[in-house]
Amino acid sequence: MKPSLYTCLSPALLNLYDVNSSIVVIIDVLRATSTIATALHNGAKEIIPVDSVPDCIRIGKEISAITAGERDGQVAEGLQYGNSPFEYPTHFIKNKTLVLTTTNGTKLLHMAYSKGAKEIITGSFPNITAVCTYLLQKNFSVILACAAWKDKVNIEDTLFAGAVVNQIKDNFTIACDSSQMAESLYLTAQPDLYAFMKERNATHYHRLTKYHLEKDIRYCLTNDTAPALPVFIDGKLVNGIT
Amino acid sequence: MKPSLYTCLSPALLNLYDVNSSIVVIIDVLRATSTIATALHNGAKEIIPVDSVPDCIRIGKEISAITAGERDGQVAEGLQYGNSPFEYPTHFIKNKTLVLTTTNGTKLLHMAYSKGAKEIITGSFPNITAVCTYLLQKNFSVILACAAWKDKVNIEDTLFAGAVVNQIKDNFTIACDSSQMAESLYLTAQPDLYAFMKERNATHYHRLTKYHLEKDIRYCLTNDTAPALPVFIDGKLVNGIT
Numbered sequence: 229m230k231p232s233l234y235t236c237l238s239p240a241l242l243n244l245y246d247v248n249s250s251i252v253v254i255i256d257v258l259r260a261t262s263t264i265a266t267a268l269h270n271g272a273k274e275i276i277p278v279d280s281v282p283d284c285i286r287i288g289k290e291i292s293a294i295t296a297g298e299r300d301g302q303v304a305e306g307l308q309y310g311n312s313p314f315e316y317p318t319h320f321i322k323n324k325t326l327v328l329t330t331t332n333g334t335k336l337l338h339m340a341y342s343k344g345a346k347e348i349i350t351g352s353f354p355n356i357t358a359v360c361t362y363l364l365q366k367n368f369s370v371i372l373a374c375a376a377w378k379d380k381v382n383i384e385d386t387l388f389a390g391a392v393v394n395q396i397k398d399n400f401t402i403a404c405d406s407s408q409m410a411e412s413l414y415l416t417a418q419p420d421l422y423a424f425m426k427e428r429n430a431t432h433y434h435r436l437t438k439y440h441l442e443k444d445i446r447y448c449l450t451n452d453t454a455p456a457l458p459v460f461i462d463g464k465l466v467n468g469i470t
Numbered sequence: 471m472k473p474s475l476y477t478c479l480s481p482a483l484l485n486l487y488d489v490n491s492s493i494v495v496i497i498d499v500l501r502a503t504s505t506i507a508t509a510l511h512n513g514a515k516e517i518i519p520v521d522s523v524p525d526c527i528r529i530g531k532e533i534s535a536i537t538a539g540e541r542d543g544q545v546a547e548g549l550q551y552g553n554s555p556f557e558y559p560t561h562f563i564k565n566k567t568l569v570l571t572t573t574n575g576t577k578l579l580h581m582a583y584s585k586g587a588k589e590i591i592t593g594s595f596p597n598i599t600a601v602c603t604y605l606l607q608k609n610f611s612v613i614l615a616c617a618a619w620k621d622k623v624n625i626e627d628t629l630f631a632g633a634v635v636n637q638i639k640d641n642f643t644i645a646c647d648s649s650q651m652a653e654s655l656y657l658t659a660q661p662d663l664y665a666f667m668k669e670r671n672a673t674h675y676h677r678l679t680k681y682h683l684e685k686d687i688r689y690c691l692t693n694d695t696a697p698a699l700p701v702f703i704d705g706k707l708v709n710g711i712t
Binding site: 237240241244377380381383386402403404406408412413415416417428429430434 | 479480483620621622623624625644645647651655657658659670671672673674676
């Protein structure tokens with residue numbers, strides 16, 4: 229009997245799935261989980277995801293860590309850094325601790341944790357093969373949990389879920405229309421994910437291009453540039469590949 | 471300025487949309503809204519959608535109407551008829567009142583009503599052109615509301631939303647990833663919706679084929695066989711096309 233695979237397209241739907249008997253993959257392609265993979269791949273010691281800006285500031289002070297995060301696509305007031313993977317090159321982030329808060333991704337991670345997820349990892353195109361390899365090794369039920377945008381389903385997180393389904397489906401039982409839709413969408417978009425986002429007028433594509441972040445979007449849609457495996461342990465994301 | 475168009479993929483997400491300033495199109499392709507269109511097109515006087523089986527039985531007795539409905543794809547205990555469009559030919563349903571309860575569609579309709587929807591109509595492939603023509607005439611904001619399956623997003627309702635987006639998009643402002651995804655999925659599936667449902671292993675396709683209802687599925691995926699326009703007025707669905 230193969231383990232089950234589900235895709236949850238919005239945090240508002242997470243309660244429909246058996247979180248506490250699954251590995252939950254948190255997906256926030258633009259840009260939280262892409263940045264998490266990148267910072268860990270570049271040698272960050274650990275990343276502490278927090279829900280609120282005040283918590284981010286407080287914890288950052290307590291442990292003398294870097295504070296980072298965004299609200300509505302821009303650096304949140306009172307924090308030092310933003311949510312762009314390009315802000316975390318090796319020479320800056322190596323051996324450092326990052327306290328991170330984002331609009332959607334970090335919130336979903338805590339939601340999955342409070343619902344008793346068996347295990348939590350984060351996924352993005354920059355670390356897609358690391359994620360798929362891990363899920364195939366574990367051979368355990370999986371929920372691909374899209375962070376979406378303020379609970380509204382978005383294209384980019386769905387595309388990533390679809391890409392994962394496409395890579396690992398033979399090893400899982402998939403009785404889940406969302407997974408099927410995600411894979412079909414991914415197969416349509418796959419020749420050029422960036423062009424698909426643009427052509428499909430994706431809301432977050434607009435939000436970020438307004439801030440001239442095309443470079444971030446292209447990076448966040450590229451496979452395996454940051455092959456880390458962010459695993460959530462004791463309140464911190466650490467790299468499972470060392 | 472064109473009016474807005476949104477697609478809501480699950481009843482659990484309806485609170486994210488401005489229901490009270492929109493025409494809400496209730497979509498429950500397999501089979502509630504296909505059956506509603508069919509019964510009205512075949513001359514039913516009106517259809518009273520109700521939430522529960524006991525309410526259905528009670529109201530049916532009070533007004534001497536036909537009671538119908540399903541739970542989990544089968545005729546609910548205590549009701550006379552089921553949720554198949556083939557149960558409502560003209561010689562049976564003409565001038566009669568139907569009291570109907572279904573797993574997802576009738577619940578979503580009442581949810582949209584209680585949230586103050588400006589107007590409520592129901593949509594399905596058998597009446598797709600009637601729905602699109604009406605929405606184009608009204609030139610008002612629209613929410614395509616998918617009934618889904620117990621709040622889990624499903625393929626067939628998303629496909630119908632995508633088909634509507636495809637027909638009317640030039641007249642609306644669409645800042646909605648769900649609408650874009652739905653249209654893309656529809657364009658992929660469009661050469662043969664039935665084959666797509668089968669190939670994609672749609673959960674409701676399985677549920678209904680288990681009861682040998684392939685004929686229902688094929689009918690419910692066919693355009694314009696029942697060109698009625700079910701409009702919800704004073705607690706009843708009546709045919710807006712007379």
